[in-house]
Amino acid sequence: MQDLRAELAQALDEAEWEWLIPHVKRDVVIFVTKDLDLLDVGVAFARDDTLSVESWISKQQLHKPFPDQLNMWNSDKTIRFQALIVQPYVLVQQLAIA
Numbered sequence: 001m002q003d004l005r006a007e008l009a010q011a012l013d014e015a016e017w018e019w020l021i022p023h024v025k026r027d028v029v030i031f032v033t034k035d036l037d038l039l040d041v042g043v044a045f046a047r048d049d050t051l052s053v054e055s056w057i058s059k060q061q062l063h064k065p066f067p068d069q070l071n072m073w074n075s076d077k078t079i080r081f082q083a084l085i086v087q088p089y090v091l092v093q094q095l096a097i098a
Contacts, residue, residue, distance in 0.1 A: 015083040045086040
């Protein structure tokens with residue numbers, strides 16, 4: 001698991017909303033709430049850990065972007081995200097506004 005986590009950590013990057021729009025249009029962006037570690041979620045996706053993923057979904061800690069989130073992100077171009085690609089998904093977590 002450590003190797004996979006380290007590999008995913010290398011792929012973790014900061015993204016602007018503009019860069020994520022094409023992925024949203026393809027319906028592959030998954031929003032991760034702040035109470036989850038983005039790398040933990042990435043490992044779960046990569047390992048096909050459906051129990052963890054389903055649990056997070058049921059707690060609304062993991063979901064497709066809500067319409068109000070999309071509206072906010074479209075109207076505020078300064079918002080940035082941590083992004084992690086775990087094919088075919090793009091996992092994103094909104095960064096705290098400085």
